[in-house]
Amino acid sequence: MTARIDHMVTSGTFALDGGEWDVDNNVWIVGDDTEAIVIDAAHDATAIEAALAGRTLRAIVCTHAHNDHIDAAPALAEATGAPILLHPADRELWQQTHPDRAPDAELADGQELEIAGTTLTVLHTPGHAPGAVCLYAPELATVFTGDTLFQGGPGATGRSFSSFPTIIDSIRDRLLTLPGDTTVRTGHGDPTTIGAEAPQLDDWIKRGH
Template sequence: MTDARIERLITVGNVGAGSPGFPPEGLTLDNNVWLVGNDDQVIVVDAGHDAAAIEKAVAEREVLGILLTHGHEDHINAARTAAAALDTHIYLHPADLFLWELTHGDAMPDFELADRAVFGVAGTEVVTLHTPGHTPGSVCFALPGLGTVLTGDTLFQGGPGATRWDYSSFPDILSSIDGQLFTLPESTRVLPGHGDETSIAREFPEMEAWRSRGW
């Protein structure tokens, strides 16, 4: 029996200032940071914008790791500061190291994520699912004991994440959603990297509509 729970922290920050494809002043984004655990220990999923807010949300709990869904700036820009403050390690899929380096230079994450890697926290499992498409190293984290999947920017309420970059792939993200996420029970809650939750049952019937619209 687990007493694990999922907590949502919304952080806000500005990204992309001065970068190609962004307004000169950058974009202000709200990000979901997910905490999985109980009163004693926790895993942090994504670390965007505000390390102090993440540290406050964790409080006195032991942090077993910071798991990153992908390498985009808004999901990782507070990771190093938060990891140092919380005395923990950072995990990222190696296919997104080129994006990590744009934000953090040559200060590498501590460990690599791999498909089906399993983490344990508060008596429940966190299962890594490699879901390329939004980025080559995008992953989701399935929590079968909690009937939930944390999808980063792979799947949102209303469809897949953006694939407008030259390293992204719309066919790949559809394949990832179909092969990794839509094999989960229909009752599974979907908690994305931005915005509100949805479910596998709600999104599953829309696959052909997404395929037809092409985004």
Template sequence: MNARIEHLETSGTFSLDGGTWEVDNNVWIIGDDQEVIVIDPAHDAEAVQKQVAGRTVVAILLTHAHDDHIRQVKDVQERIGGQIHLNWDDKVLWEQVYEGTEPDVKLTDGDTFTVAGATLRAIHTPGHSPGSTCFLAEGLEAHPVLFSGDTLFQGGPGATGRSYSSFETIIESIRTKLFSLPAETTVNTGHGPSTTIGEESPKLQEWIDRGH
């Protein structure tokens, strides 16, 4: 297994529904010394470029199109190359930032990407946004690794209190598509600390009872 995971935390703002909040985002880079995949290059294009350090970019993968995750992606692409992949169910969110444009590739459930001997598979998990997508990596570690974006965090599901989101939908996505993964699966999130499927799955009924 030659591929490794690199983590970069960047800071900026998230804006939707007339409000703006300060946020710290996780940027994930998967690959080796020659090639990488970049997931959610948020806020700081220069920092992402420095981390990539001239390696070939196989793809830029977006877990969803909230502005904190995508506002810098065109600048990032100009600096490091690679095609931008996004599930087009998030069109309305993308166009709030990049009106009249489209991502290079419209991501679909089950799409696969290979980098440095590792394979990532797209899992469509709507709820936080209509097009929210997680990426399941095999061949990185002894157990699977999930890049969950804002669908699943340590301690609960992603927020669903704003436009284009649904608590019932995110719970169904997590229950049927994520909690069927092995308990030892590492979950690398869009914000905050990582967790595992085994840590989070016992809490499902609690989340449902609590609602949103």
């Protein structure tokens, strides 16, 4: 049985470089009726735990360590016993939010995560953050992109730890090479597809999006 994708939206605050913004975050739960992983434990550990509906949580996977994607991770880990997984290049960002609680394990490019008979491959896609990753699940025809790629363009690169040329390279080399019918499930906002976004690459570069 192939895993299914459950989706919820949580609301809170994104804070970086002295500024704060109200945000709505996508939380993705991938699994079956018995086990699951959570991609980006944002804002509300209690609501995320409730959405698991008694399933065993195998891992809390962080696409990157901006506070709005990780603020509920320690509480969810404590409630469920699940490990928190983060790419090591984002440890400095992580420590800004959780200085006294380290992630439990590291994510690495090419690593495969297995859940409910489905494989998700970790793609290191720096740019929005140094340790940003995407998770590609070909059996689900889906890539979870965090804040690397959205409907209509790349993630923001105007703040600390970010780089526009780097995110463009990541999107071009790691994401736009995926099949065009791959659904892009993002960290905020509506899904899109690789095929819908690929033709816009040159425009993004010209605009310095």
